[in-house]
Amino acid sequence: MSSPLHIAGAGLCKVFNRRQVFSDVQFQVSQSERLLITGRNGSGKSTLVRILCGLLTPSAGSVVIRWGHEVQEVERPGVIGLVAPYLQMFEEFSAIENLQLAASLRGYPFERGRAEHLLGRVGLDIKRKDAVRSYSSGMKQRVKYAFALLHRPPILVLDEPMANLDADGVAMVREVMEEQHQERILVVATNDLSDCPRADAQVNLDGRT
Amino acid sequence: MAAPEVIRGSWLRSVGAVFMKDWRAELRTRYAVSALLMFVVTTIAIIMFSLGSEEAPADVLSGMLWVVIFFGAMSGLARTFVVEEERGTAMTLQLLTTPGAVYFGKLLFNLVLVFGLNLVTIALYGLFVNGFIIRTVSIFVLTVVLGSAGFAAAATILAAIIARASTKGTLYPVLAFPVLLPLLLAVINATRLASEGAAFSEASGEFQLLVSYIAVVIAASTLVFDYVWKD
Numbered sequence: 001m002s003s004p005l006h007i008a009g010a011g012l013c014k015v016f017n018r019r020q021v022f023s024d025v026q027f028q029v030s031q032s033e034r035l036l037i038t039g040r041n042g043s044g045k046s047t048l049v050r051i052l053c054g055l056l057t058p059s060a061g062s063v064v065i066r067w068g069h070e071v072q073e074v075e076r077p078g079v080i081g082l083v084a085p086y087l088q089m090f091e092e093f094s095a096i097e098n099l100q101l102a103a104s105l106r107g108y109p110f111e112r113g114r115a116e117h118l119l120g121r122v123g124l125d126i127k128r129k130d131a132v133r134s135y136s137s138g139m140k141q142r143v144k145y146a147f148a149l150l151h152r153p154p155i156l157v158l159d160e161p162m163a164n165l166d167a168d169g170v171a172m173v174r175e176v177m178e179e180q181h182q183e184r185i186l187v188v189a190t191n192d193l194s195d196c197p198r199a200d201a202q203v204n205l206d207g208r209t
Numbered sequence: 210m211a212a213p214e215v216i217r218g219s220w221l222r223s224v225g226a227v228f229m230k231d232w233r234a235e236l237r238t239r240y241a242v243s244a245l246l247m248f249v250v251t252t253i254a255i256i257m258f259s260l261g262s263e264e265a266p267a268d269v270l271s272g273m274l275w276v277v278i279f280f281g282a283m284s285g286l287a288r289t290f291v292v293e294e295e296r297g298t299a300m301t302l303q304l305l306t307t308p309g310a311v312y313f314g315k316l317l318f319n320l321v322l323v324f325g326l327n328l329v330t331i332a333l334y335g336l337f338v339n340g341f342i343i344r345t346v347s348i349f350v351l352t353v354v355l356g357s358a359g360f361a362a363a364a365t366i367l368a369a370i371i372a373r374a375s376t377k378g379t380l381y382p383v384l385a386f387p388v389l390l391p392l393l394l395a396v397i398n399a400t401r402l403a404s405e406g407a408a409f410s411e412a413s414g415e416f417q418l419l420v421s422y423i424a425v426v427i428a429a430s431t432l433v434f435d436y437v438w439k440d
Contacts, residue, residue, distance in 0.1 A: 055303050057439065071216065074307050078216040082304055088297035092234050104226030105305040107218020 004068050005031040005154050005185060007052070009203075011061035014047050021047050022208035025061070029201050031154075034181055036196050037189040039205030045189040046086065048205065049159045052187065053080050067154055077106045081153030083144045085163050091133035095124050095143050098132060102147050111150075118146040122172060137164040145176060156180045157187040161195055223306045227314020231289060232321070240292075245285040245326045252277045253333050264340035271400035274334050274341070275393055278360070280382070281330060282323055286364035287381045289315045290372035299372075299438075308438040312365065312430060319361040319368075327357050344406030348399055352412070355419035356396040362423055363388050366430040369437045388426075395419050 012025040021044035029035040037045050050056035052063055054076040065071040071079050089098050099115040119128045122142040127135070132143060141164045148156060161177070162170050177196070180186045188196040235241055256273055265273075293299040302311055331353065335341055343349045367388060371380045399415040 053304060055300055055439075067216065075216040077305050077307070078218060080304070086297065086300065087304065088301055090230065090234070090298055090301070091296065092237055093230075097233075101226060101230055102305055104229070105223055105302070105310075107220060107223040107226075107306070107310075109222075 004066070006066045007063065007155065007185060009052065009061065009063045012048070012051060012058050012063070013060040014044060014051065014056070015059040020209050022205050025203060025205070025208060027201055027203050029185055029187070031185060032181060032183055033185060033200035034196060034198065035185070035187045036199035036202045037187065037205065038191070038193065038202065041191070043205035043208070045205060046084065046159055048203065049084065049157055049187070049189050053082050053157055065155070078151060079154055081148030081151065081156045083148045083161060084159035087144060089132045089140060089143055089147065092131060094129045094131055095119055095146065096128045098143060099146060099150050102150055106151055108151060115146070115150060118149055122146050123168060138166060138169060141165055142169060145173065149176065155185045155187065159189045161188060161190065162192070220307070220310055223310035224313045224317065227306065227311055228317045231315065231318040241285040241288050241322060245281050245322070246329065248281045248284045249277060249326065249330050249333065252280065253337055257337050260339060262339065267404040268401045270338065270341045271404060272397050274331070274400060275397050277334065278327055278330055279389065279393065281326055282360050282364060283382045283385055285322060285326070286319050286361070287368045287371060289319060289365065290368040294372045303439065308435045309431065311438060312434045316361060316365045319365050320358060323357045323361045323364070327353055341404065343403050345403045345409065347409050348407065348412045349403035351416060352396055352399040352403060355416065355423065356392065359392040359419055359423050359426065360389070362426040362430065363392065366426070366434065366437070369434065373437070391418065392422050395422070
């Protein structure tokens with residue numbers, strides 16, 4: 001029997017102002033699998049991540065997510081968790097308020113206990129009431145992990161997962177990645193192959209233009 | 210891990226969250242409220258100095274009231290989307306919720322803001338501008354309510370459009386003027402009727418126009434917002 005959770009990208013192509021970033025990108029990944037996206041700087045890793053998350057429309061091709069049924073665009077906020085350098089928090093609010101906002105914006109009730117547990121896990125329990133604008137870049141990266149994991153996403157997408165993190169932060173991310181891989185889908189986009197040493201599927205964007 | 214039957218969260222909760230986010234941010238920064246109040250106070254002071262002790266006719270005073278409201282609203286309402294682009298949180302909103310929830314949440318926030326602005330403007334205008342007297346209160350109240358809703362509806366979609374442009378500041382009033390012209394003509398005329406003491410039925414044509422305007426702008430906005438909001 002096929003897995004109920006599945007992502008497939010077919011014939012993906014993206015063009016920005018006549019500049020083709022990549023073309024004919026294909027991938028398939030199912031439950032308990034890891035997809036690794038690699039490529040040089042400017043090869044389109046973040047562009048592909050945005051297309052996968054529904055933040056960017058491909059010039060050609062499509063990404064289909066199935067989770068029991070085909071996930072519609074309006075359902076994607078509930079299915080995907082994203083950590084990326086270009087994803088900004090609401091900086092005038094504290095970490096706990098950001099998590100509350102994330103839950104409410106997705107249309108889900110806020111589970112304060114889970115939010116506090118996650119902030120503790122990412123090492124921000126003491127600072128949870130400070131405005132995010134006062135955080136260092138490493139602390140902001142940690143908030144993004146709590147932000148992405150709050151709704152227990154079946155698909156966790158990490159773009160440059162270790163950016164700005166210290167040794168403790170890196171260990172925390174490795175633990176999160178391992179847990180996600182147990183019964184969900186993990187997508188990692190990185191230049192550094194040591195960030196995700198084992199992958200079940202790989203997209204290398206070098207030479208894809 | 211079994212797939213749930215319903216993945217989608219409550220749409221109304223999402224709309225409320227967009228509104229509350231902007232509301233709480235505004236309470237902390239007071240950026241839009243300060244910009245609006247400064248503009249309104251300055252403009253009314255200039256009108257007072259230029260009129261002196263003279264009493265202008267009702268149609269001129271009605272027109273001037275809505276000029277103050279128009280430019281006041283333009284200076285504050287555009288912030289709702291521009292601030293998301295400037296801080297890079299537009300993508301965060303795109304990730305977390307649907308375009309429809311963003312549009313209606315922002316519309317709700319702009320409605321509250323423009324109602325508040327109009328109440329303050331009308332109070333200051335009535336107190337300090339000679340000869341501005343409302344004789345048919347029912348016409349005036351309905352004009353302010355419908356005019357505010359129309360302003361907020363048009364301003365919200367225009368703000369979403371100009372937030373993507375590089376010349377945000379100058380583009381907003383320029384784009385807004387032709388879109389708001391039918392609304393401005395109707396509210397100025399209805400305010401003149403209210404200050405002349407006309408019967409309520411005499412302003413029914415203006416009210417029909419205002420209700421139609423609001424319905425058309427909101428319907429068109431919901432249709433085009435997906436394309437404006439996403440890449």
